[in-house]
Amino acid sequence: MYQIGELAKRAGCSVQTVRYYESRGIIHATQRTDANYRLYDDQAVSSLLFVRRCRQLGIGLADIHQILTHQANPDRDCHAIDGLIEAHLKTVDQKIHELQTLREHLRALGGACPDNGTVESCQVLQQLQRVSVGDRQRTKQP
Known part of the structure; x- marks a missing residue:
C-alpha cells in the first residue's frame, strides 16, 4: 500500500494530478490509515x-x-471503445488539417517582407492589421 506521494512517484506524476484524478473518479483510495x-x-x-x-x-x-x-466489465463488447478511438482519430485528423492550413498562412506571412524593409513598411504587420480590421468589422452588430 502506498500513500499519495509514493503513488505519484511510482506513476510518474504529481500529487496534484493524483488528487485531480481521484476527484474525477478515475482512481480510488482503497483504505485510510489511522491518521486518515x-x-x-x-x-x-x-x-x-x-x-x-x-x-x-x-x-x-x-x-x-x-x-x-468498459474495462471494469470485461465481458462487454468492445465496439464502444473502438468507437471512442475512431472519434478521437477523426478529431486528430481535423486538428492536423487545421495546423497544416495555419502553417501555410504563416509561411505566406513570413515571406511578405523584403529583406531591407523597415518596421514602418513591414508587410507582415500590415497584413496582420488588415486581418484585425476585418475581424472587427465581421463582429460588429448592425
Whole structure:
C-alpha cells in the first residue's frame, strides 16, 4: 500500500494530478490509515499509468472514464471503445488539417517582407492589421 506521494512517484506524476484524478473518479483510495491518510494499491498505480498513456495520446478524461468503465466489465463488447478511438482519430485528423492550413498562412506571412524593409513598411504587420480590421468589422452588430 502506498500513500499519495509514493503513488505519484511510482506513476510518474504529481500529487496534484493524483488528487485531480481521484476527484474525477478515475482512481480510488482503497483504505485510510489511522491518521486518515489515503492508501493506494498496485491497481491504482496501474490505473494512473493507463491514464497517462491515454493522455499522451490526447484522449480526454471523459473518454478515459468511459474506457475504464468498459474495462471494469470485461465481458462487454468492445465496439464502444473502438468507437471512442475512431472519434478521437477523426478529431486528430481535423486538428492536423487545421495546423497544416495555419502553417501555410504563416509561411505566406513570413515571406511578405523584403529583406531591407523597415518596421514602418513591414508587410507582415500590415497584413496582420488588415486581418484585425476585418475581424472587427465581421463582429460588429448592425
